[in-house]
Amino acid sequence: MIEIETILIANRGEIALRIIRACRELGIATVAVYSDADRAAPHVLAADQAYRLGAAPSVDSYLRGDLILEIAHRSGAQAIHPGYGFLSENADFSEACEAAGIKFIGPGGPAMRTLGSKTLARQAADALGLPRVPGSTSSLRSLAEALSVAEQIGYPVMLKAAAGGGGKGMRPVFSASEMPGSFDGASSEALRSFGSSEVYLEKLVERARHIEMQILADEHGNCIYLGERECSVQRRHQKVIEEAPSVRVDAELRARIGETAVRLAKSAGYTNAGTVEFLLETKRDGTAGNFYFLEMNTRLQVEHPVTELVTGLDLVHLQIAIARGERLALSQHEILLRGHAIECRIYAEDPDNGFMPSPGKITRLIPASGPGIREDSGIYEGWTVPMDYDPMLSKLIAFAPTRELAITRALRVLDDYVIGGIRTNIGLFRRILRDPSFQRSEIDTGYLDRMLAERIPAPDSQPDGAGTPSSEKLAALAAGVFATLNTQAGGATASNDFPVSNPWKQQGRREGLR
Amino acid sequence: MENVPRSSATQPPASAEATLISLEIEGRPYRLELLVGANGDYRAHLNGEPIGFNALLIQSGILSLILDRRVYRCVLLDASGETSIQVGCERFLFRREDQRSLSASRKNRNAGAGSQSVKAPMPGRVIRILVEIGEVVETNQGVIVIEAMKMQNELKTPRAGRVAKIQVAPGATVGANETLIVIE
Numbered sequence: 003m004i005e006i007e008t009i010l011i012a013n014r015g016e017i018a019l020r021i022i023r024a025c026r027e028l029g030i031a032t033v034a035v036y037s038d039a040d041r042a043a044p045h046v047l048a049a050d051q052a053y054r055l056g057a058a059p060s061v062d063s064y065l066r067g068d069l070i071l072e073i074a075h076r077s078g079a080q081a082i083h084p085g086y087g088f089l090s091e092n093a094d095f096s097e098a099c100e101a102a103g104i105k106f107i108g109p110g111g112p113a114m115r116t117l118g119s120k121t122l123a124r125q126a127a128d129a130l131g132l133p134r135v136p137g138s139t140s141s142l143r144s145l146a147e148a149l150s151v152a153e154q155i156g157y158p159v160m161l162k163a164a165a166g167g168g169g170k171g172m173r174p175v176f177s178a179s180e181m182p183g184s185f186d187g188a189s190s191e192a193l194r195s196f197g198s199s200e201v202y203l204e205k206l207v208e209r210a211r212h213i214e215m216q217i218l219a220d221e222h223g224n225c226i227y228l229g230e231r232e233c234s235v236q237r238r239h240q241k242v243i244e245e246a247p248s249v250r251v252d253a254e255l256r257a258r259i260g261e262t263a264v265r266l267a268k269s270a271g272y273t274n275a276g277t278v279e280f281l282l283e284t285k286r287d288g289t290a291g292n293f294y295f296l297e298m299n300t301r302l303q304v305e306h307p308v309t310e311l312v313t314g315l316d317l318v319h320l321q322i323a324i325a326r327g328e329r330l331a332l333s334q335h336e337i338l339l340r341g342h343a344i345e346c347r348i349y350a351e352d353p354d355n356g357f358m359p360s361p362g363k364i365t366r367l368i369p370a371s372g373p374g375i376r377e378d379s380g381i382y383e384g385w386t387v388p389m390d391y392d393p394m395l396s397k398l399i400a401f402a403p404t405r406e407l408a409i410t411r412a413l414r415v416l417d418d419y420v421i422g423g424i425r426t427n428i429g430l431f432r433r434i435l436r437d438p439s440f441q442r443s444e445i446d447t448g449y450l451d452r453m454l455a456e457r458i459p460a461p462d463s464q465p466d467g468a469g470t471p472s473s474e475k476l477a478a479l480a481a482g483v484f485a486t487l488n489t490q491a492g493g494a495t496a497s498n499d500f501p502v503s504n505p506w507k508q509q510g511r512r513e514g515l516r
Numbered sequence: 517m518e519n520v521p522r523s524s525a526t527q528p529p530a531s532a533e534a535t536l537i538s539l540e541i542e543g544r545p546y547r548l549e550l551l552v553g554a555n556g557d558y559r560a561h562l563n564g565e566p567i568g569f570n571a572l573l574i575q576s577g578i579l580s581l582i583l584d585r586r587v588y589r590c591v592l593l594d595a596s597g598e599t600s601i602q603v604g605c606e607r608f609l610f611r612r613e614d615q616r617s618l619s620a621s622r623k624n625r626n627a628g629a630g631s632q633s634v635k636a637p638m639p640g641r642v643i644r645i646l647v648e649i650g651e652v653v654e655t656n657q658g659v660i661v662i663e664a665m666k667m668q669n670e671l672k673t674p675r676a677g678r679v680a681k682i683q684v685a686p687g688a689t690v691g692a693n694e695t696l697i698v699i700e
Contacts, residue, residue, distance in 0.1 A: 350665065359665035361639050362692065366577060366593055389639045393665040417605045422593035432605065471567070471583060477601040477608040478546040478562055480579050480590035482537050483571045484601075485612060486550055 003327045004105055006081045007031060010074045011045070013085030014064060016380035016396055017304075018045035021083050024318035033077040035070060037063030039388035044380055051077050058390040064088045067095040074104045081105035081325055083318075087392070090301040091118050091167070107325045108274050109300050116270040118300040121164050121202050123266075127295045130269055132262055134295040135281060137204035145185050148203060149178060155205045161185060163192035164200035167299075169239030171195055174206055209446040210281040212236065213248055213293065215263040216309045218320055219273050220330045227260030228313050229339050231277075231305055234445045235434060237357070242427075242450060243434060244305035244345045246312045249405065249443040250282065250290045259293055266298065274324050275302050275317055284446065304347065304397070307376060311343035311401040342405040344412050344435075350393040352425035361389040366422030370415045374401045374408075387424060395426065405443070409435050541601075541610045597693060632674050634697040636690045640664035644686060647697070651679045659697055662690065673699055 009025050010033040011018045022032045022045060034049030039058035046052045053073045055063040067089055074082055082104055084090035090108065097111035108114070117123045124139045136155045141164050142148045152159045152175065161184055163171025171192035173184040185201070193199040211234045219225035232248035233241045251259070263278035277299040283291030306317050315332075324330070350360045367383035379396035381387065387395065398419065400412035413435050416428055434440050437453065539546040549561040556572045569583040577592040591602040600607045640662040647659045658670040659679070681698035684690055 355637070356669075358637055358669060359640075359667050361664055366591060368578075368591070389641070389664040391665065393667070420591055420593075420602060422591065422602075429605075473603040473606045474541050474544070474608055475562060475567075476581065476583070476588050476590065476603045477610060478539055478541050478548060479558075479560060479567065479569060479583075480571070480581060480588075480592075480601050480603065481539050481541070481610050481612070482535075482548040482550045482560065483558065483573075483579060483581075483590075484577075484592050485537050486535050486552065487573055 004080065004325065006105065006322065006326050008033060008050075008077065008079040008081075009107070009322070010035065010070065010077060010079040010082045011049070011085065012064065012070050012082050012089055013087070014040055014043055014045055014380070014391065015394060016378045017085040017302075019048055019380055020378050021085060021318055022048045024316060024322070027316075028319060028322060030322070033073065033079050035064070035073060037390070039390050042385060044382055044385070053077065058388065060088065060391070067092065067098055071098060071102050071104060074099075075102070079104065081107055081322075083107040083321070084301065086301050086304055091299070093118065105325050107321050108302075109272050109276065113270045113272040114300045117266070117272060117276070117298040119164060120162060120166065120297050121200075123298050124202075124295075126269055127266060130265055132266060132295050133292060135204045135207060138202045141200040141202055142185075145182055148185050148201075149181055151203050152178065152181060155203070158206040158208070160204045160206045161188040161201050162204060163188065163196055163198070164202055165196040165198045166192060167196075169236075171201065172239050207281045207283065207294065209284055209448065211248070211250060211284065211445065212241075212279065212296075212447050213251060213259065213282045214277050214279040214299075214303075215259050216303075216306070216317075217260075217263050217267050217272075217276050217278060218317075218324070218330060218332075219267050219276070220324050221273050221327055222329050223268070224330045225264045225267050225272070226330060226332060226334045226337060227263055228309050228315065228317075228337055230256060230259060231308055232443075232445075233305065234447050235440070235450050236447050237450050237454070239447075241305065242347055243431070244308050244347075245405070245408075246308040246343050247339055248282075250284070252290075255290055255293075262293075262295070266295070272300070275306075275321050276300050277303050281447075288444070304394070305345055307378060307397065307399045308343035308345050311376065311399065312339045312341055313337060314340070341401055341403050342408040343399055343401045344405075344408045345397050345399045346412060346416070346431045347394060347427075348396045348398060348419075348421070348431075349427045350387050350395055350424050351427055353427050353430045355425075357427075358425075359389070359393050360425035361387045361393070362424045363387075364421060364423045366420055368418065368420035370398050370419045372415065372418070374411050375399070375415050376401065381421075395421065398431075406441075409441060537612065539610055539612055541608050543609075631680060631698050631700045632677070633695040633699065634659055634671050634673060636662060636692055636694045636696055637669070637671070638662075638664050639692050640669075640690060642684050642686050642688045642690060642696070643668055645682060645684075645697075646670075647679050647682075649679050649682055653677060653679060653699060660684075662696075671696070675699065 008031040011021050025032045032049040034046045034052040035055050036046045037055050037058050055066055089095045093111040093114040096106045096114055099106035121140050127134045138151050158176045161173040171188050173188040175181055175184045188201045189199040192201055213230050215230050216228040230248050230251050232245045235243035279296040280293045281296050282293045285291045310317055351357045352360050363386045364381055364383055370377045376399040381395050400408050402408040402411050416432050534549045534551045537548045547563055551559045556570050558569050558571055560567045572580045574580050579590040581588045581590050588603055593600050600609045643661040643663045645660050653673050655676045656672045658672050660671050662669050677699040680700040684696050
């Protein structure tokens with residue numbers, strides 16, 4: 003057993019806060035690290051100790067494993083929680099921690115190397131005879147090899163970065179003539195994003211659902227699965243909405259996918275929390291077809307809260323227990339799913355303007371709350387969201403007895419939630435959650451991109467009763483009241499609050515209904 | 517809380533006390549006469565239509581507005597130079613007409629001749645510049661790549677012309693609305 007009294011959190015944003023909260027619940031002291039852009043970030047304020055890492059760019063701060071280990075020693079931390087992103091899937095860092103006598107809360111280096119690499123994980127799946135998406139099991143050495151592999155498995159195919167994640171370095175290829183440009187594009191994007199230009203090829207399974215299985219493995223050979231997450235609502239291969247459970251997965255299929263995930267994890271001696279991703283085919287009649295292994299994420303994931311809500315477990319608590327060397331206190335038959343959870347990833351981006359990122363100062367924040375709502379947030383009113391990191395602001399998670407109620411609950415909280423000063427994608431979620439296809443769960447990984455391409459006009463205004471004034475008139479009245487209040491206050495805040503000569507944009511931005 | 521009865525709202529407000537405000541909401545002009553009564557009761561004429569309502573500022577920038585017994589949450593928001601009012605979950609861009617007339621500023625924006633610039637739509641870092649000074653560019657041609665939040669965005673020209681000025685260098689940090697490249 004390892005004594006863990008202090009944990010260093012090698013991350014920022016909502017996930018750093020979420021881990022700090024779990025530590026406080028367990029009586030564990032916390033150490034935050036921060037870049038120059040993040041001195042005012044909420045995770046720094048929430049921790050017991052905080053150390054500066056360096057300049058804003060990740061390579062000078064949150065990716066500085068050497069510095070983070072040194073801070074772990076100085077601060078007296080016995081363990082490091084890497085969160086997601088940054089160093090979380092860096093096998094060298096996991097091994098450096100072990101060599102330095104600091105417990106890495108995640109899998110060991112060798113298991114991470116085997117299952118975290120897309121190509122090695124595919125080889126591991128083949129060795130076990132697990133179903134996987136057809137394609138290459140090693141990196142493509144040349145364009146010629148890419149063309150010949152694609153010819154064997156048949157178009158359309160998907161080029162993917164071997165070290166990839168987050169949709170970077172991915173290109174669908176529909177014919178041989180597209181291959182040269184796509185091969186170059188995917189390789190160079192992979193090099194830019196992950197420091198490795200290695201790409202491999204997979205059959206593009208069209209109209210497939212993205213289903214992933216959460217697993218937990220202790221250091222005594224026990225491994226269980228905690229049920230699936232449905233993550234088919236994606237924009238350019240990045241998850242936008244996640245749910246648990248999936249409408250298309252029944253108990254029998256859940257057991258088959260779960261046992262497949264557990265076999266894969268055990269084969270590599272995997273420990274701690276992990277997620278095995280699958281594609282699930284949809285048959286003509288709409289029922290679930292075959293499932294195929296896609297890849298493994300060797301860390302805690304963004305969307306872990308939906309699993310926590312339907313299982314009633316706290317994954318970060320369990321990660322820490324596993325890291326201490328404890329045996330899993332749960333056996334597979336004790337994992338029961340109850341209710342339905344839906345997560346919306348709230349991003350600082352503008353859906354009305356090509357999803358342009360929108361960093362800047364949050365001048366207004368009305369948080370989400372109420373029955374069945376969990377807000378995992380990394381922001382506060384008055385904070386300036388830096389331009390240096392990913393655009394995730396918070397995660398809104400709705401939990402209810404049924405999927406239908408979870409959707410209406412999410413819609414209710416999206417109407418309450420206000421983030422002002424920067425653009426956000428809150429309006430996009432209102433649109434998706436009201437979409438009849440989504441409500442019937444007729445979704446696949448191409449669903450959202452198709453919906454956005456169709457440019458369906460925003461549904462016309464809310465159901466206004468007869469004789470109810472239009473919202474625009476109300477806006478005019480409110481504007482007038484704000485104007486007079488400013489005048490009464492001596493105009494001290496008038497210049498801040500009240501626009502008089504800013505460039506005027508004619509186009510409506512009725513974000514709420516998009 | 518009771519509203520001002522509609523009947524009393526039909527009385528024109530005493531002009532000596534009424535505030536006159538000209539507004540544009542989503543591009544449409546509104547002329548608002550506002551008379552403040554006791555306890556947050558307002559009598560208004562919006563483009564001539566009489567309306568009575570009750571309004572209470574519950575926090576800076578957040579108004580609780582009651583009209584015909586219906587409650588509306590109105591939130592004042594501003595983002596990169598644009599101000600809007602959110603009523604419920606619907607947002608409306610607005611500005612108060614003041615010193616500069618809108619038609620004049622619009623004329624400036626749409627001027628066919630003269631120079632036009634490519635501006636940063638958000639704060640970010642300059643990754644690449646795709647043109648050189650003196651180069652002839654077409655409308656909608658990518659001229660500069662800005663990165664923010666791990667996303668690279670290629671910015672395009674508003675119209676055809678010649679690159680007159682490049683005001684930034686690769687690696688530079690730029691603010692929202694900052695002029696990057698001037699096209700003549």
